[in-house]
Amino acid sequence: MRHSRRGFLTAAASVTAIAALTLTGCASGTPTPTPTETGGETVEPTTPAFEPITDIKLQLQWLPQAQFAGYFVADELGYFEEEGFASVEIVPSGGDIVPQDALIAGDVDFAIAWVPKVLGTIEATGTELTDIAQIFQRSGTTQVSWADTPIKSVAEFEGKRIGSWGFGNEWEIFAAMAKEGLDSTTVSITTQDFSMNALLNRDVDAAQAMTYNELAQVLETINPQTGKLYTMDDLEVIYYEDTEGAMLQDAIWADTARLEDPAYVDAAVRFLKAVIKGWIYTRDNVEEAAQIVWDVASNAPAAFPVGPVHQLWMANETNKLIWPAKGGVGVVDSAAWDRTVAGALEAVNQDGMHLITEEPPATAYSNDYIQQAITALEAEGFDVYGADYKPIEVTLTEAGQ
Numbered sequence: 001m002r003h004s005r006r007g008f009l010t011a012a013a014s015v016t017a018i019a020a021l022t023l024t025g026c027a028s029g030t031p032t033p034t035p036t037e038t039g040g041e042t043v044e045p046t047t048p049a050f051e052p053i054t055d056i057k058l059q060l061q062w063l064p065q066a067q068f069a070g071y072f073v074a075d076e077l078g079y080f081e082e083e084g085f086a087s088v089e090i091v092p093s094g095g096d097i098v099p100q101d102a103l104i105a106g107d108v109d110f111a112i113a114w115v116p117k118v119l120g121t122i123e124a125t126g127t128e129l130t131d132i133a134q135i136f137q138r139s140g141t142t143q144v145s146w147a148d149t150p151i152k153s154v155a156e157f158e159g160k161r162i163g164s165w166g167f168g169n170e171w172e173i174f175a176a177m178a179k180e181g182l183d184s185t186t187v188s189i190t191t192q193d194f195s196m197n198a199l200l201n202r203d204v205d206a207a208q209a210m211t212y213n214e215l216a217q218v219l220e221t222i223n224p225q226t227g228k229l230y231t232m233d234d235l236e237v238i239y240y241e242d243t244e245g246a247m248l249q250d251a252i253w254a255d256t257a258r259l260e261d262p263a264y265v266d267a268a269v270r271f272l273k274a275v276i277k278g279w280i281y282t283r284d285n286v287e288e289a290a291q292i293v294w295d296v297a298s299n300a301p302a303a304f305p306v307g308p309v310h311q312l313w314m315a316n317e318t319n320k321l322i323w324p325a326k327g328g329v330g331v332v333d334s335a336a337w338d339r340t341v342a343g344a345l346e347a348v349n350q351d352g353m354h355l356i357t358e359e360p361p362a363t364a365y366s367n368d369y370i371q372q373a374i375t376a377l378e379a380e381g382f383d384v385y386g387a388d389y390k391p392i393e394v395t396l397t398e399a400g401q
Contacts, residue, residue, distance in 0.1 A: 050263035054086040056271060059099045059111040063092050064300045066293040066314035067212060067250070068112065070135070074278030076292045082277075083270040094302055095167065100129060103253055109264075110271065115248040115337075116175075116344045116355060117168040122364060123356045128256035131365035133272055133330035133373075134337075135279065136250040136321045139241040141172050142215055144199060145206040150236035154243055155180050163192040163204035171355050173208070175343030176245025184350050194304070196221070206238070212317035216310055220400045229398065245347075247340040249321075252330070256363045265369065272373035276329055276384060282315060283323050283386055290315040310400025316391050323386035330370040337365060 060068055071090055074080055080088040091108060093099060099111035100121045110132075118129055143162065145151040151160060154176045164170040174184055192198035192207055196217045199207035209215040215237070223230045240246045252275070258264040282289035290312040297303040297311065306314075327333060344355045374384040 050261070050266070052084060053109075053263050053267035054084060055089075056085065056087075056110065056267060057089045057091055057108040058271075059091045059093065059097065059102045059108040061093050061099045061112050061114070061250070063094045063303045064090075064293065064297045065213070065304060065306070066290055066311045067210075067318055069282045069289045069293050069315045069318060070275055070279035071112075072278070072293050072296050073281050073289050074274045076296075077278070077281065079274040079277045080271075083274045085270070085274070088271075088274075092300065092302065100253060103129060103255060106255075109255075109267070111253045112250055113253055114168065115251055115340050116171050116347075118251075118253060119341070119344050119360050119364065120168065120171075120355045122360055123358065128361060128363050129253045130256045130259060130363055131251045131332060132254045132268055132369045133252040133275070134248055134332040134365070134370075135252060135275075135330055136248065136318075137325060137333065137336070138321045139172065139239075139246040139249060140211045140317070140321050141169075141240040141246075141249075142209050142211060143173070143206045143238040143240070144196075144209045144215060144218065145236045146199075146202075147234050147236050149205065151206045151238070152236055153238065154245070155182070157206075158182060158186040160205040161188045161190045161203070163190050163198050163207035165194060165208060166191050169208065170349065171344065171347050172240050172245055172247050174245075174347035174349050174355075175247060176240060176243040178346040178348060179244035179343070184348050185352075187350065189350050211239075211320070212314045216313045216317075216396060216400065217306075219396050220310065220398055222398060229396065244339070245343050247343055248332075248336055251332075254369075259366075268369050269372045269376075272330065272370055273377055276373060276377055277382065279322060279329060280382055280384070280386075283319050283389060286315050286319060286392055287312060307397070307399055307401035309394070309397045313394045313396060313400070316394050319389070320391055323389035325385055328370070328374045328384045329386070330374065331367050332365045332370075 058071060075088060075090060099113040100118045102108045103111040104125065104127050115131060122129060143151070151157065157177060162173060164173055170189060177184055177187065190198065190204045192204060196207055196209065196214050198204045199218065200221060218230055218235065221230055222228065223234065254268055293315065294308045294311045322329060341360060347355050377384055
């Protein structure tokens with residue numbers, strides 16, 4: 001569990017921030033109300049009927065790494081403080097905490113989780129959660145095989161040993177198979193750990209890998225036959241984003257019932273503003289953002305053992321999943337959402353189980369809050385689209401060091 005490395009605001013600063021928020025009564029950037037005239041009488045603006053929330057917790061879905069760069073950057077550079085927060089606690093997982101469960105339990109205020117996983121939880125538990133910002137606009141999942149025994153498409157999965165981490169990460173595999181009309185029982189889904197040892201040892205025919213993490217782990221490994229690092233020429237890579245089974249991934253989730261509370265809505269919009277500023281900074285200053293995350297991971301009680309070059313690769317590849325943001329960063333694209341829901345409905349695992357069996361409720365996502373945040377940021381001069389975004393070139397090193 002990590003507290004802001006910038007520390008808490010001083011008592012005076014906290015009072016100032018709260019007073020400012022009380023005056024505005026809504027997201028940062030909203031003009032202060034002015035007296036109006038009605039029937040010849042001057043009517044003074046009313047004081048908001050809520051106390052602004054200044055302390056929140058964010059649940060990550062994994063350990064500290066550059067997949068979450070925007071949140072750590074927002075913390076380190078004081079963007080949360082700028083939006084009136086005295087404390088934002090970023091809570092790591094590591095597999096021991098299911099983000100949406102922590103949100104449902106009230107242990108945190110917001111959570112980062114993949115859309116299909118949360119859709120499954122919503123149907124299974126009957127609870128309501130709302131995707132208030134779709135940070136990743138594209139799928140980062142791949143299936144990686146060796147070039148000398150290539151699997152070039154999902155249609156070739158039948159009879160193969162297909163690696164997956166489980167924990168809900170396998171549903172994209174089954175959604176893509178369903179789109180190909182494949183029987184999931186014809187595939188041997190092999191549980192792999194969070195390294196790429198299963199592929200390196202040829203225990204699977206194709207291993208699951210994220211573009212920003214495990215794919216790099218292979219390319220950071222010495223090929224014993226050449227004495228040099230493996231290259232993309234040694235691999236065959238299927239990108240799920242290029243299949244009909246692609247699903248939306250990292251999103252910011254809120255408690256739907258709490259969205260009836262104006263104080264929570266106010267906090268949500270301010271939080272989104274700070275986060276977007278963090279991701280914009282990561283887009284425009286990727287080396288510095290990666291260094292911030294490397295510093296965090298290096299000092300965290302638990303973090304996956306990767307080096308600073310790996311973190312730079314991860315920040316760069318994560319940016320590609322966010323930018324350019326055609327409709328604005330964090331806005332849920334309805335077509336991508338519908339594709340995700342369709343895949344979740346059609347996916348059937350090797351045990352004949354479905355992820356979901358009916359359409360999710362209308363409350364499962366809303367663009368209302370992210371639109372408020374990006375409108376305010378645009379007014380402040382921030383580029384929330386990144387139309388001219390270009391990734392940098394990252395040269396990987398052994399073990400990412």
